[in-house]
Amino acid sequence: MLTTFLQELRYSLRTLMAQPMFTLIAVATLALGIGANTAIFSVIDGLYLRDMPYKDGDRLAIVHNTYPKMGLEDAGTSIPDYFDRKTQAPSIEDIAIYNNVGFNLADAGAAPERLVALRTSASLFSTLQVQPALGRVFSEENEAPGADRVIVLSHALWENRFNADPAIVGRDIRLDAQPYRVLAVMPEGFDFPNRNVGAWVPFAFTPELKSANERGNEYSSSVARLAPGATLEKVDAEMAQIVRTNVEQLGPDIAGFVGATGFTGRARWLREYQVGETRTMLLVLQGAVLMVLLIACANVANLMLTRVVARQKEISVRNALGATRWRIARQLLVDALVLATIGGGLGLLLAKGSIAGFPLLGITSNQSGYDFRMDAPVLGFALLVTIVAAGLAAILPMISLLRLNIYDTIKEGGRLGSGGRRAAASRNVLVVAQIALATTLLIGAGLLLKSFHLLQSQDPGFRSDGVATALIDLPETKYVDGAAQARALEQIVDRLETIPGVQSAAYTSTLPFSGNNSSGSYSIEGLEVAEGTSPPHAMQRQVEGDYFGTMGIALKRGRLFDARDRADGAPVVIIDEFMAERYFPGQDPLGKRVRRGSSDPDADLPWATIVGVVGTIKHGRLGENVEKETIYWPVAQAPQSSGALVVKANVPPQTLNAAIREAVLAFDPEQSLFGVQTLDERISRSLNNQRAPMVLLGIFAVVALVLSAIGIYGVLAYSVGQRTGELGVRMAIGAGRSQILALILRHGAWLTGIGLGLGLVGAFAGGQAMRTQLFGVGGADPVIFLLVPVLLAAIALFSCWLPARRATRIDPLVALRHE
Known part of the structure; x- marks a missing residue:
C-alpha cells in the first residue's frame, strides 16, 4: 500500500513539474484560501477556544450592579x-x-x-x-x-x-x-x-x-x-x-x-466580558474566508477537469494496459493532495504574515491576555482545511473520471473537442458556484462599506481637527484637596496656552472617545419624581479653561464659564441641548437650578444655576444615539484630580507632544502625562471594530471576484479552444461573427445569471446575519443589492467577451483543417 502510494506521489510530482503554470496557479489559489481561513481561525481560537490564562477560568465571572x-x-x-x-x-x-x-x-x-x-x-x-x-x-x-x-x-x-x-x-x-x-x-x-x-x-x-x-x-x-x-x-x-x-x-x-x-446585581462570565461582542462578526468573517476557499477549490477543480480532458489519451492507454479506473481516479486525489500540501505550507506563511499585520487594521492581541498565534490548534485547523481543500478540489474530477466512458468520450471529444458533456457540465457548475459565492461576499462587503461611510460621516458635535489630547492624573498625596487640584489645573492650562502654535487649551474630567465615562444622579429644582420612577441621571463633566471653544462645541444659549465661576462664586453649571429639550421643552432653562444627588430639600448639597446651553456631543462612538444628557461643572467648584488636557493648535497637533510634556514638567517635575494622542486618532481608533471587518471582507470579496472572473474566463476560453472545429463549420455555412459572438456570450450570460441569482439568495441570508454590525443600512439594502450584481455581471461578461472575441477571429479554413 505504502509502495503504491509512493509511486503515485512520485508520478504526481513529475507530472505537476511538467506543467509549471498549472501547478503555480493551483498552489497560489489554494494558498490564498487556506491562509485566509487559518488567519481568521487564529483570532477565533485566541478569543474563544483557548483556555483562559487563569486556573479553572471558566468559573470566573464579573459581578456588577445594574439599574x-x-x-x-x-x-x-x-x-x-x-x-x-x-x-x-x-x-x-x-x-x-x-x-x-x-x-x-x-x-x-x-x-x-x-x-x-x-x-x-x-x-x-x-x-x-x-x-x-x-x-x-x-x-x-x-x-x-x-x-x-x-x-x-x-x-x-x-x-x-x-x-x-x-x-x-x-x-x-x-x-x-x-x-x-x-x-x-x-x-x-x-x-x-x-x-x-x-x-x-x-x-x-x-x-x-x-x-x-x-x-x-x-x-x-x-x-x-x-x-x-x-x-x-x-x-x-x-x-x-x-x-x-x-x-x-x-x-x-x-x-x-x-x-x-x-437596582440589583448581575454576573457575566469573565471571558464574555473581556472579549466583548465580537462573536457574530468573527463568524461572518470565518464564513467569508470559507467561501474564498470554496471558490479557490472550484478553480482548482476546473483546472483539474481541464487537465483530465487533456490527458484522455494517456488515461485510455493506462486503462487499456490494466490500470483500474479507481487507481487512475486515486491519482487525481494524490495530485490534489500534493497541490493542497504545498498551498497549505504557503498558506501558513500567509496566515503568519496576516496575523503580524492585523494591528494595521486595528486588530490587536486582546489587552486582557488573549493572543493570536500559530499554536497547535491553529496548525491542526490548517491541516484539516488543507485535507478538505484537496478533497473538494479532486471530488468532481474524480467523479467525472469514474463515470467516463473512455472510448465514447474520445470519439466525442475528437469531434467536438469538449471532453464530454459531463465534464463540461461539471465545469459550468463550478463557475456558477464561484459567481454565487462571489456575489454573496461582494454584497456583504458593500453593506459594510456603506455602513462605515455613513458612520464616518456622523457629526460628533465637536471639531476634532487640530486638537491634541493627553491624559493627566494629579496625585492626591501631593495635591491634597480640591482647591490645590483646581489651582494646579488652571496653572497647567495657562502654561499650555503659551506654547507657540497653540490657539487655546483646556481641561476636562472626561474626554470624548477616551473610553472613560462618569455619570450620576441629579435633581432639578421644582421637578417632582413620581413614585416608582427613577431620578434624572446624567453624564457629569468638570472643565477648566476654554473647553468649549477648544473643542468647537457650540454655545446655543447663555454664556460659558468665566472668571466669576471660582470656588467662592455662586455655583453654576452648563447643560447640553439634549437636557434642555428633555426637561425644559418650550422653556428657557437659563436660571433653573440643579444639584447632584438627592432631591431631599434638607440635603446638604448646593443648588447650581444653569448659565448656558451647549450643543449635544457623542462621547463614546460615532454611531451612538445620545440617550443621556450631559452636565458641565467648573473645576473650581467641583474639583477633579484626573482627566485630560486638550490643546487646539494652528500647527499639526502631533508636533506638540514634546512641548506639552515639557510644559507640564516645568510645572511639576514629577508629573507624568500618558495617552498622548490627537482627537482625530481617538475617533479613528473607536472605529476599529467596524473598519477591520470591512477591510477584511472587502479583501476577501475582491479575491473572490478575481478568482470568479478567472474561472469564467477559463471555462469559456477552454470551450472556445475545444470548439474550434464546430465554430469553423458554423462560419463556413454562413454564420456571421456577431452570431458567433452572441453564441459564446449567451453561454457566459446563462452561467452568470444563475450564479447571480443564487448569490443574491445567499447575500440576503448573510445580510440578516450582519444586521447588528451595520449602521444606517438594512441587511437587504436595495442600492447595494442592485449595484453589486450589476458590477459583477459587467466583470463576468467582460470575462466572457474576451474568449468570444477570440472565437470571432477564427479562420474557417484553419478551423476545418483542425476539425
Missing part, C-alpha cells in the same frame, strides 16, 4: 455591595474588588513615568488562583489604612523598569513622592485585568468606605470565582435576595430607590 429602569446595565460595584456578596452569596467561592489607579513613578532620578496600577482587595490573587514568581502577595492585613503602602509588580514592569533585579523585593520605590515597599513580582503572562496594568496595591477599607453611605458609589469592579456547579442565574438570584434583605434592614428610603431604579 435597568435607568438604562444602566453595568454600573460597577460599591464597597458595601462587595462585602455583602463576599459573605452572603453561597454560589460565590471567592470574590475581589478593584479599580484603576495611576501613579507617577519617579525613582532613582529617572524621568517620571506613568504607572497604571490596580487598587484591589487581597482576595484578587486567591480568586484568580495565581502565585507570585518572587516574594509574597499582600494579605488582608494590608487592607487597613496605614498598612497599604506596599506593591506587587508585574513581570513586564520588573523587567523593563528594574532590569529584572530579584533584589527589588523588599526595597522601597517612590510613587507620587511616597515610598511603597515591593512585596512580590508576578509571573510572566499574568496581566489582570489587562496588559496596561503594571502593579497591584491594596485597597484600604476605612469604616466610612464600608458604611451604608457608600452604597451607590460604584467606581470599582468586582471579579468572582463561582463555586463548582454554580450558574450565573443562581448568583443573580442570590444577589437579588441580598438586595431584598438590605431593603428590609435599611428602611423605606432604600426601598423607594430600589423600586424606582430596579
